[in-house]
Amino acid sequence: MSAVTRAEVEDFLYMEADLLDNWKLAEWEALLTDDAGYYIPANDDPTGDHRKSLFIIADDRERIHQRIIRVMDPNCHAEAPKSHLSRIVGNVRILSQDGDTITVAATFVCHRYRRYERMGEYVGSTRHILKREGDSFRIKERRVFLKSHELGSLGSVSFML
């Protein structure tokens, strides 16, 4: 497997950010591997294991699917009307490449607006485990680390962060 370049990974993460910001969740779901996981540890235990520590989100592949059904349902009141999201992804680094498996770190700021109000900024970093597939990637694991000590006025994580 040839070495993956940072530019390729950046393009992928920017494309992913665009899908999430614009609620194109079916397209985003198509990027997941069959065993994909999506994790947001508690603010005060970022290195925790979701089997031992209370997370904010710890979804296996089926739970991600159910989460997408839920958040796209008009009866998901926390996201009806949908949040306006805009995230800036930066500081992208390839941490390791082992065959077709690439681990990628990035930082983000995700701005959220709802009900004609500014809800605040979710600030943190992500760690993706990507699988090389043709000239693109699939997501095997997506882990989001929040920098704030607590969610506080950010309230819920009712969208795909």
Next chain:
Amino acid sequence: MPGNGSYVIDDREKGIFLLDRSVHVSEEILREEMRKIFGKCWIYVGHASEVKKPGDFVTRKVAGRPVIFVRDQKGQVRCLFNTCRHRGSIVSAERCGNARRFMCVYHGWSYGNDGSLARVPSEEAYTDAFDKADLGLKTPAHFESYKDFWFMNLDPDAPPLGDYLGRTRDYIDLVVEQSPSGQMEVLPGTQEYDVAANWKLMVENSVDDYHLPTTHSTWLNFMRNSGVVMEPPKGAGMVLPTKGLAIDLGNGHFTTDNVNFRGRPVAAWIPLYGEEAKPEMAAIRAELVERLGADRAKRVADTNRNLVIFPNLVINDGSSVTIRTFFPNGVDKMHVTAWALGPVEESESARARRLDAFLTFYGPGGFATPDDVEALEMVQKGLANWQDDRWSEMSRGMGHEDGEQLNSDEFHLRLFWRKWNAMMGEQA
């Protein structure tokens, strides 16, 4: 205060109960609540398992007071005000840790983890009247525990905690009895979030099962999608597949007591847990039956209970066990802290199941809590019309208050408001 010195209209003859909406928007009422409610009641501080070893501490704000919840060198759990006796700085800025001493960074006064003043730099500058023995960190008037749940009370004249908790103790026991050794522990990972709503709306929401079918329809869909059979409600007034009651526990405390349909890590299997979980869950139940007898085991394993200990502690024993407490941060904002609780001897697989079940419903990323938050925030927004639309209607189930009350009635919400109203009416 409106007519008759009361924030409620409680007409038992007509079966009408109305609540004055000023209680959720008035700054003056909030100031009074801090004195008359939070200054008088037993308020939850923390669980003993958060401070397992001598020197373990956590800092938090309880009823607006910065405190250090700590186990001292002798093993005694204490609650110390996090305020230096010298000039008032907090003496610990860490959220948690292990320390023998807390040193104020301003002038260096340092305190033992029992709160005693241990060292004052260049002490010789003081007169003989300066007595270090009188200058330990201050503490709430009372600090007591029941089954490892520690509470403080700021009122010197408060009744003992046991008297205050009264019949809630049986419902705490039902939670604690999940553990073969009777020891539960708070698990790592804290969920802390604000809700832009008055704190009392969370009390109502925590036990109000009337809202489930509408607020949580996406959660009910998720349960169905996961293979949980949802029978349509059968009885009059019922809104959920199984029957649930609202129970008065006295002193402003109350609980729901529901026949389980949604699965319980201890110990009622649903397809969501996977086939592989069946043998272990059967073993957990067998242990319950052997230790507690068939009837009590059924109470522990087959009922869901959302317990409110007046005014602001909620212990939900449902899809998982959560301790939830919340404090006002202004009239239209509250700060919520939620923890997961589990038996200390739980296996790795059972612990993982408990944590996963927690996230199916509870918390800022759960499949239900974000919609509760949304509902409460929408209430708070609507209450901006309170001066022209003064009363909230809370009469559901009022026609049969002498008899059985359903979890979908508003009986238990009225219990809260009657207690709150009585305490606010007292001179203090």
